[in-house]
Amino acid sequence: MVVLRNPFYSVLALVFHLISLAALFLLLRAEFVAAAQVIVYAGAVMVLYVFVVAYVGGGTEPLTTGGRTLKILSPLFAIAVAAELCIALLGTALNGVSGKGAHFVLGFGTPRNIGRLFLTTYLFAFEIASILLLVSAVGAVVLARRRRGLEPEIEIERRVHIPRPAFTGTMAEAAGTRHPEPGLPELPSAGEAELEPTGAAAGPEGGGQEPSGPPYQGGW
Amino acid sequence: MWIGGYLVVSALIFSIGAAGVLVRRNPLVILLCLELMLNGANLALVAFARMWGGASGQIFALIVMVVAACEVTVGLGLIVAIHRRRLPIDVDELRELQG
Numbered sequence: 001m002v003v004l005r006n007p008f009y010s011v012l013a014l015v016f017h018l019i020s021l022a023a024l025f026l027l028l029r030a031e032f033v034a035a036a037q038v039i040v041y042a043g044a045v046m047v048l049y050v051f052v053v054a055y056v057g058g059g060t061e062p063l064t065t066g067g068r069t070l071k072i073l074s075p076l077f078a079i080a081v082a083a084e085l086c087i088a089l090l091g092t093a094l095n096g097v098s099g100k101g102a103h104f105v106l107g108f109g110t111p112r113n114i115g116r117l118f119l120t121t122y123l124f125a126f127e128i129a130s131i132l133l134l135v136s137a138v139g140a141v142v143l144a145r146r147r148r149g150l151e152p153e154i155e156i157e158r159r160v161h162i163p164r165p166a167f168t169g170t171m172a173e174a175a176g177t178r179h180p181e182p183g184l185p186e187l188p189s190a191g192e193a194e195l196e197p198t199g200a201a202a203g204p205e206g207g208g209q210e211p212s213g214p215p216y217q218g219g220w
Numbered sequence: 221m222w223i224g225g226y227l228v229v230s231a232l233i234f235s236i237g238a239a240g241v242l243v244r245r246n247p248l249v250i251l252l253c254l255e256l257m258l259n260g261a262n263l264a265l266v267a268f269a270r271m272w273g274g275a276s277g278q279i280f281a282l283i284v285m286v287v288a289a290c291e292v293t294v295g296l297g298l299i300v301a302i303h304r305r306r307l308p309i310d311v312d313e314l315r316e317l318q319g
Contacts, residue, residue: 002237002239014252021263025266028267030269030278033281040289045289052248073242075243082231082234090227103273105273114282117276132287133286136294143301144297
């Protein structure tokens with residue numbers, strides 16, 4: 001998963017890893033944790049990942065852009081951490097580590113047992129977790145919201161700008177209360193020349209109503 | 221089954237995740253590797269819960285999963301915001317906050 005170049009394949013590998021881990025949880029008699037692992041992680045969180053990878057467009061990329069020192073030292077560091085953890089876990093004189101675990105009592109790890117613990121002994125942690133979920137949901141919405149002013153205004157204008165023939169527009173523009181943005185670059189519109197009535201064609205009787213300023217280019 | 225085996229597997233998962241966080245420069249993959257590290261810790265917690273026969277370790281594993289989900293949500297929101305500003309998706313390039 002770490003050495004895959006495409007983030008999409010990394011996500012798929014992580015899904016496989018999570019499902020295998022759920023099987024290990026089942027072997028450890030943690031049924032509720034295994035079910036939550038499959039539903040929450042492999043279901044919800046990974047769908048979120050797949051959506052973001054598809055949105056960002058994860059193409060094939062180099063493994064790392066860091067220097068050679070980073071490339072060589074990081075795996076060495078990881079191997080050292082793994083060796084140290086194994087020594088720390090297995091080298092201790094804990095009796096349970098070498099055994100098969102405690103005697104299994106009926107109902108250990110079932111949703112009934114976990115739920116009772118959550119609502120009695122660990123009620124405070126449960127409530128804190130719910131508040132944390134709410135805060136993170138609100139934070140994600142605020143972070144990923146489409147904001148005005150985030151991208152340059154010109155691009156938004158260009159994206160929604162439709163060249164309109166002259167003498168069509170909103171009433172606000174006709175009344176002169178709403179002017180197009182002064183800094184907006186003039187967009188080349190092909191049909192502008194023939195649609196725009198010249199001063200001679202409009203005649204003296206139409207000239208009175210003609211606004212004195214430049215003709216509006218169809219603001220919105 | 222031998223409890224120590226689960227602990228060795230969890231240590232290996234944690235180390236692979238740490239290596240990924242150090243090596244990769246794409247924030248998406250770094251978040252994935254963080255998930256890997258949290259899952260290694262989760263496996264150790266559940267293994268210890270089985271070892272002592274108490275369900276408190278499983279409760280803690282569930283809380284860790286909730287925290288991981290929150291972290292992923294906020295992290296992916298940040299990545300989407302970065303992508304929308306057309307900044308490079310690379311943690312080495314995003315160094316404007318560096319003093």
